[in-house]
Amino acid sequence: xxxxxxxxxxxxxILGLGFFAKNVKKLKRNIMLGHDVDVSDNKSQRWKNxxxxxxxxxxxxxxPIAGFLHVIVYVGFVIINIEVLEIIIDGLLGTHRVFxxxxxxxxxLIGAFExxxxxxxxxxxxxxxxxxxxxxxxxxKSEMTSWPKNDANFILYFEMVLMTLFLVMNATDTNFQxxxxxxxxxxxxxxxxxxxSETVLHTIERAAWWIxxxxxxxxxxxxxxxxxxxxxxxxxxxxxxxLKPKGALNNLEAVTAEVKMMMDPNIDPFAAxxxxxxxxxxxxxxxxDVQDLNxxxxxxxxTCTECGRCTSECPANQTGKKLSPRKIxxxxxxxxxxxxxxxxxxxxxxxxxxxxxxxxxxxxxxxWACTSCNACVxxxxxxxxxxxxxxxxxxxxxxEQSAAPVELNNMMTNIENNGAPWPYNQMDRLNWKNE
Amino acid sequence: xxxxxxxxxxxxxxxxGKQPEVLFxxxxxxxxxxxxxxxxxxxxxLLNKANVEFAVLGxxxxxxxxxxxxxxxxxxxxMQAVTNIEVMNAYEIKKIVTACPHCFNTIKxxxxxxxxxxxxxxxxxxxKTLLDDGRLTIEGGKYKGKRITFHDPCYLGRANNVYEAPRxxxxxxxxxxxxxxNCKRNGLCCGAGGAQMFKEPEKGDKDVNIExxxxxLEVKPDIIAAGCxxxxxxxxxxVKVKEQEGDVQVMDVAxxxxxxxxx
Numbered sequence: 001x002x003x004x005x006x007x008x009x010x011x012x013x014i015l016g017l018g019f020f021a022k023n024v025k026k027l028k029r030n031i032m033l034g035h036d037v038d039v040s041d042n043k044s045q046r047w048k049n050x051x052x053x054x055x056x057x058x059x060x061x062x063x064p065i066a067g068f069l070h071v072i073v074y075v076g077f078v079i080i081n082i083e084v085l086e087i088i089i090d091g092l093l094g095t096h097r098v099f100x101x102x103x104x105x106x107x108x109l110i111g112a113f114e115x116x117x118x119x120x121x122x123x124x125x126x127x128x129x130x131x132x133x134x135x136x137x138x139x140x141k142s143e144m145t146s147w148p149k150n151d152a153n154f155i156l157y158f159e160m161v162l163m164t165l166f167l168v169m170n171a172t173d174t175n176f177q178x179x180x181x182x183x184x185x186x187x188x189x190x191x192x193x194x195x196x197s198e199t200v201l202h203t204i205e206r207a208a209w210w211i212x213x214x215x216x217x218x219x220x221x222x223x224x225x226x227x228x229x230x231x232x233x234x235x236x237x238x239x240x241x242x243l244k245p246k247g248a249l250n251n252l253e254a255v256t257a258e259v260k261m262m263m264d265p266n267i268d269p270f271a272a273x274x275x276x277x278x279x280x281x282x283x284x285x286x287x288x289d290v291q292d293l294n295x296x297x298x299x300x301x302x303t304c305t306e307c308g309r310c311t312s313e314c315p316a317n318q319t320g321k322k323l324s325p326r327k328i329x330x331x332x333x334x335x336x337x338x339x340x341x342x343x344x345x346x347x348x349x350x351x352x353x354x355x356x357x358x359x360x361x362x363x364x365x366x367x368w369a370c371t372s373c374n375a376c377v378x379x380x381x382x383x384x385x386x387x388x389x390x391x392x393x394x395x396x397x398x399x400e401q402s403a404a405p406v407e408l409n410n411m412m413t414n415i416e417n418n419g420a421p422w423p424y425n426q427m428d429r430l431n432w433k434n435e
Numbered sequence: 436x437x438x439x440x441x442x443x444x445x446x447x448x449x450x451x452g453k454q455p456e457v458l459f460x461x462x463x464x465x466x467x468x469x470x471x472x473x474x475x476x477x478x479x480x481l482l483n484k485a486n487v488e489f490a491v492l493g494x495x496x497x498x499x500x501x502x503x504x505x506x507x508x509x510x511x512x513x514m515q516a517v518t519n520i521e522v523m524n525a526y527e528i529k530k531i532v533t534a535c536p537h538c539f540n541t542i543k544x545x546x547x548x549x550x551x552x553x554x555x556x557x558x559x560x561x562x563k564t565l566l567d568d569g570r571l572t573i574e575g576g577k578y579k580g581k582r583i584t585f586h587d588p589c590y591l592g593r594a595n596n597v598y599e600a601p602r603x604x605x606x607x608x609x610x611x612x613x614x615x616x617n618c619k620r621n622g623l624c625c626g627a628g629g630a631q632m633f634k635e636p637e638k639g640d641k642d643v644n645i646e647x648x649x650x651x652l653e654v655k656p657d658i659i660a661a662g663c664x665x666x667x668x669x670x671x672x673x674v675k676v677k678e679q680e681g682d683v684q685v686m687d688v689a690x691x692x693x694x695x696x697x698x
Contacts, residue, residue: 244544245540245543245544245594245595245596246593246594246595247540247544247590247593247594247595248540248544248545248594249504249505249545251509251513251545251548251549252509252513255509255510255513256513256549258510259510259513259514259517260517262514263514263517263518263521285509286507313621315623315624315626315643315646315647316637316639316643318623318643318646319639319640319641319642319643319645319646320639320640320641321636321637321638321639322637322638322639323637365637365638368634368637369636369637369639370629371589371624371626371627371628371629371631371643372505372589372628372629373589373593373623373624373628373629374589374593374594375589375593375621375623375624377593378593378620378621391505391507393507394505394506394507395507395508395509396507397507398506398507398508399507399508399509399510404506404507404508405634407633407634407635408506408630408633408634410633411502411503411506411630411633411634412502412503412506412508412511415498415500415502415503415511415515416511416514419463419496419497419498419515420463420466420467420497420498421463421498421502421632421633422463422467422468424466424467426494426497427494428467429461429466429467429493429494429496430442430444430466430491430493430494431466432461432465432466432472432475432476433440433442435472
């Protein structure tokens with residue numbers, strides 16, 4: 001019977017990690033529904049971006065208050081994993097504070113964890129106040145419907161509870177308190193439990209220990225369903241993020257082939273394609289659904305934390321227009337999830353559901369309101385490029401549906417006929433010289 | 436004055452068997468828009484003053500395709516791009532300067548993949564090199580001590596990280612450079628980019644150019660400096676809507692420098 005806790009712990013751990021692994025597999029499958037895109041170039045710059053932006057939080061701190069608080073929670077999360085490692089070893093082997101054998105260093109480590117736990121607790125409370133009391137505008141935009149708002153608060157409650165449990169666990173561990181080494185914060189909590197019997201204290205300590213580690217396992221599995229997924233995906237997303245100048249839109253290769261053919265007098269447009277040469281003209285120009293986007297764009301949709309820095313910088317959104325770059329990312333993610341569930345429900349194949357990203361989720365009005373100014377791209381702390389999705393969807397509207405606003409069609413006709421967006425004759429192009 | 440403008444074309448250079456130092460890509464706005472033509476002429480005056488051997492394509496120039504690409508018409512964009520590249524490659528163009536950040540961005544970033552590889556400079560960058568090489572001198576003149584705020588064009592600033600060249604030129608005028616609430620990488624769009632220039636804005640509380648003009652007026656400038664013909668139009672309209680056109684001018688950096696020297 002002595003081994004019962006160890007066995008229960010092992011089962012919980014296996015279930016928790018197993019379920020998480022299953023969801024990660026699904027996540028990867030969904031992301032891979034996108035087109036392939038070559039991101040194998042410039043590895044050193046990519047590693048550097050990941051180190052600076054994801055690991056170093058360089059873009060988070062551009063908004064100093066949120067950035068500072070975020071860094072605390074982030075460092076706390078990373079460091080406290082050493083503690084989690086100890087908990088897992090203890091849980092599996094039935095030991096108690098297995099790392100304490102390393103001597104005085106243990107006190108320093110646990111002391112640091114305790115300080116961080118307190119700082120994380122305070123930061124999370126401040127985050128909660130920013131969202132729910134101060135009601136910062138960007139957390140209350142129209143796309144922040146009930147789930148995104150609740151999701152954010154659940155995460156904060158979760159972290160508050162986990163930090164509290166960690167400190168209570170230490171405070172009620174009488175042997176640990178007696179050592180008086182590393183109990184920097186918990187020594188002030190310990191007196192709250194004065195007068196409790198040894199047995200009750202031990203029970204509280206064990207309960208806190210168990211709820212803490214089970215809570216972590218539950219939280220791990222909550223990630224997949226939550227914007228909190230960014231704690232994992234921020235790393236690949238910053239690695240695969242764009243390296244070209246922000247103004248450089250990609251040139252569609254399929255179009256290049258067509259244009260070259262149209263311009264080259266030596267090519268016979270009626271000639272049959274050579275044997276073995278693949279017809280690389282895509283079935284569709286631009287994007288009307290998630291499968292038309294590339295996998296980096298889909299990865300970004302899962303990475304988005306809905307922090308709304310993009311939307312608060314967007315000139316269209318600032319002036320009351322419907323476009324919100326955050327909503328573009330949230331819609332892409334929601335639709336991708338829907339497509340994923342559709343595939344799961346239909347034995348691995350997508351069954352037409354009469355919906356798509358365009359119109360069902362993202363309206364044309366939103367797409368046409370974008371000035372392509374790149375403010376959203378600049379603002380994103382994890383290298384998401386909502387503009388690329390907007391442009392791909394405009395491409396679908398224009399090249400597949402000829403559905404540009406009338407004035408833009410006029411502009412395009414002018415370019416085609418006169419080489420200028422206005423109806424002036426190309427032969428008058430140098431008239432300014434003599435005016 | 437205008438009869439003094441020397442504006443040779445590439446065809447003329449070719450006929451003489453010579454190659455100019457740089458191609459001045461005028462752009463559609465610079466060629467046809469009445470306000471932007473003044474910027475074009477101001478820049479040419481500076482090029483003439485500094486004895487730069489430049490040429491324009493004239494009637495052989497065509498739209499870069501920027502508004503077509505950004506509104507989603509990749510076919511039209513590439514048709515324009517390939518045609519322009521053929522013309523420029525035939526003239527063996529190496530270096531291009533333009534006063535339009537949209538042309539600058541497109542030729543610099545999107546033409547190389549289609550076979551057009553050139554060194555591309557924004558006119559503020561080019562003027563800065565002329566200054567550094569001592570080919571051009573800038574005096575404060577009438578702008579000495581004036582409050583000037585610079586509106587960063589998205590396609591020059593955020594899109595290509597050019598923030599300093601226009602500012603250095605303004606400071607050379609011994610003007611007081613004041614920064615808006617949103618500047619440099621946080622600059623606010625004028626509302627014209629992404630082909631918005633050619634259509635009515637979507638419904639909202641206000642137009643983007645009004646918001647941006649309000650930000651500019653907040654710092655109480657004598658002059659709002661721009662480095663893009665489209666920004667210039669949007670800000671000029673904004674100033675008019677705010678009924679400040681008597682007090683605040685919207686000027687291109689090239690115009691400021693040319694005017695300061697009474698060119």
